[in-house]
Amino acid sequence: MPRVRISDVAAAAGVSISTVSLVMNDRDARIPLETQERVRAAAAATGYTPNSVARGLRMQTTRTIGLVSDTIATTPYAGRMLAGAQDVAREHGHLVILVDTGDDAEVERDAIRALADHQIDALIYACMWHRVVDAPDHLPARTVFLDCRPVGGGHPAVVPDDRAGGATAVRELVAAGHRRIAFVDVDEPNAPIASALRLEGYMEALREAGIEPDPELHVYGATTTAKGGRSATDLLLDLPESRRPTALFCFNDRMAAGAYVAARHRGLEIPRDLSIIGFDDQQLVAAELDPPLTTVALPHYEMGRWATEVALGVRTPDDPGAVHLMECPIIRRDSVSPPPAAGRDPGRRRT
Amino acid sequence: MPRVRISDVAAAAGVSISTVSLVMNDRDARIPLETQERVRAAAAATGYTPNSVARGLRMQTTRTIGLVSDTIATTPYAGRMLAGAQDVAREHGHLVILVDTGDDAEVERDAIRALADHQIDALIYACMWHRVVDAPDHLPARTVFLDCRPVGGGHPAVVPDDRAGGATAVRELVAAGHRRIAFVDVDEPNAPIASALRLEGYMEALREAGIEPDPELHVYGATTTAKGGRSATDLLLDLPESRRPTALFCFNDRMAAGAYVAARHRGLEIPRDLSIIGFDDQQLVAAELDPPLTTVALPHYEMGRWATEVALGVRTPDDPGAVHLMECPIIRRDSVSPPPAAGRDPGRRRT
DNA sequence: TGAATCCGCTCAATCGTTTTAGCAACCACG
């Protein structure tokens, strides 16, 4: 059976189409309550709900927002951004049209055009991880960048405060009493921008604590995977005992997982013999590690909310030109403890 | 600046709106090439692309599909289903409007209505994991179920073939020479339907191999997490040596990860002393485990494709009433080997 | 008493397309 239209309601209520529209959107206070009741009753009886396409054409607003991303929806990393975006959209009666481009520029261009053709009210341009992007030319006026930042600026953007997050992580280790703190970094040809930022935070926190950074303690893995973390950690643990770190700040949780296996292979117990802190708070790895990993969370949900709120115009950035930095909170689990007492054998063998 | 409309193109080309529409959709062969060229040139010059909302109103098809799910997009488990759905949608010029309901029935109802109001061409009702669902009443005619199946039937549905997948896993272990194969199951109050199905497959493969199922080897964890897997595995490894299994088929990869830690705590080496096979092929866990886990993959991507293809009408199910079962392929990594030679000490200590 | 205001509603235009019916000019044919 076909959808019921406003004309059906009008017929049922014995009034004109205009009247139905007026009462449904209560746009005209002059219509007496009795008539209003009649119209509402007819609408309810027929099960009428307005056709959003027709309304979209007339009103020039579709109550939809587009969200293009490289691979957010289809990879397990940043889904919480979507949750934030969707929640805000729902709260304001909007729907979100999602396109994952798989990082293909042509797909992306086509997608943005298709979205514009569909008259989306706003566009969110999102990345899976913090990047600075060379954004396409013809973006809608209402575009906001999520977890990335356009080279030229010109649109609101929100990214995690990786620098501050790095500092937070290192401060946590300092507070536990560590002085020899390593940074397990990544050495990819195009390392993520977060790498440099977290390093800055690391340096900052060391400086704050009056610790002289030891270049020897800044090591690199080839990739951001467990494998990369493991090989980098091996470098550290190969150091003579006195120069070895007592704590590791790993670029991310996966690398931290690799650090766990490197430590375990030498019979080191975490956190007794070695404290480890990660970054990202990836549930599947951080929470499942043994012991569960203390880490700094990427505020994906909050960033998704922020971006959508400004896209919808319900929030205005303090400084519309600037990139909004979102705080990365620390998630305390069980991989950090005070360093082994100086001079004590860190324990070659498990009991 | 406002969008360019078809009337702008018509003016630029010096023809009527009808003509422009006709050539853009090449709907009338009678228009001479010369005029066609002129129109196309004008369209290109002005940068015209048709307004999909207006077209949607006129054509009664919006070239969008709705995808409602419990929490697919926002959790790291089943994102590949989205990838499959999106790829098919894109291949056919469609956009997908995504709503994660967070399993809230009211949100779900509202979302389905909102999608219907937006005149989606088809609806995909998806779940994060294989379930049989009590689907809402007023679903669009074109609805297909993805990774779940409506109690009453009535719509096409696709789910993984968990039974066959379970059999595949166990056959792999049998082929490696194992005879004492345990099933590390889950004992949640409402255990996933996949649990019973994979058990069936387990039984089937044992029977096939002429192995008498040993009830002692069917153990339960409290949850589908690593913790659950670990405690269930402990039960198995507490068994006297002669009754202990040489291989574990774990309900999923996370439980398999738990089995790894249980084994490691007893100094058992995988796969030398104990073979382990998982289910789901969750990248973040299966591939990162040490050694990488052999597992049976959930065909998320293919299911997403299938569902979307039938939703779009480009594929017709062989039996439209039946639930389509999608094959679960085995992913061989390094956690399965032949059992330790009979009588040999399985090795209490690492070398 | 005449003008102004209010009441309760409806008319008709509009949003930007697609598509059917058909007009005017021309040609061919008997």
Place this chain on the structure above:
DNA sequence: CGTGGTTGCTAAAACGATTGAGCGGATTCA
């Protein structure tokens, strides 16, 4: 020269809503 068919295009009616202008009657006010 009338008829019929083609060619090249256009007018106008949808699609389903929203909304400003307006209409006829009753009431109020000067």
